[in-house]
Amino acid sequence: MRASYNYCRQNFLSGRVLQEMASLKRQFTELLSDIGFVKEGLRAREIEKRAQGGDGILDATGEEANSNAENPKLISAMLCAALYPNVVQVKSPEGKLQKTSAGAVRMQPKAEELKFVTKNDGYVHIHPSSVNYQVRHFDSPYLVYHEKIKTSRVFIRDCSVVSVYPLVLFGGGQVSVQLQRGEFIVSLDDGWIRFAAASHQVAELVKELRCELDQLLQDKIKNPSIDLCTCPRGSRIISMIVKLVTTQ
Secondary structure (H helix, E strand, O other): OHHHHHHHHHOOOOHHHHHHHHHHHHHHHHHHHHOOOOOOOOOHHHHHHHOOOOOOHHHHHOOHHHOOOOOHHHHHHHHHHHHOOOEEEEEOOOOOEEEEOOEEEEOOOOHHHOEEEEOOOEEEEEOOOOOOOOOOOOOOOEEEEEEEEEOOOEEEEEEEEOOHHHHHHHOOOOOEEEEEOOEEEEEEOOOOEEEEOOOHHHHHHHHHHHHHHHHHHHHHHHOOOOOOOOOHHHHHHHHHHHHHHHHO
16 A cells, blocks of 8 residues: 555556546446456456456456557547547648758747648637647647537547557448549548548448458357457458558
């Protein structure tokens, strides 16, 4: 207990909040167990009793169920699946050119010059308490967020960058592929989310992968006893998605 207290103080964390998070993880594990996505028969109270200095999830579910726990890109993709349709478009102005000894270099815009747009509310703002408030460049033109509040303006909080492939794979609506001005555009949600694929083949493969994932989940719901990690079709689809999201 003393070590836990010191760890929280040194890292500016709340011990009470961490305990609540551990409890939520155990409850979620019990729900996943009930619908057949992790080992059968797991109960939150039993996991807590057997926990040795942690939340007990790893010991209860095993290494296989946690094989991607250290993959931040995949974790970000799961946030997309959980928070959709809470998506924000990032609109950046064209950076100004600055002369240097090596030639003209395009400068990054200032944080206040970035614009953020949601589908239903129009322009919004990142809350000043967010770690992304002063960010000047995002690697993707899309963010997902957990909370939206309105005070003097509409603010979003708890936001994370998410790339386009997780949005296409885990977002809502039908995926479509269209040829526009010589580029193959993959879009969903009535065109709210869209990006140019490298080729027609890539666009169709992404669309087909989304269809396969949807069908796989339908099969799992109909037959919860299917082990997606060991059945040949399920394991191939999951491995392909993990590789696509991780290497993008």
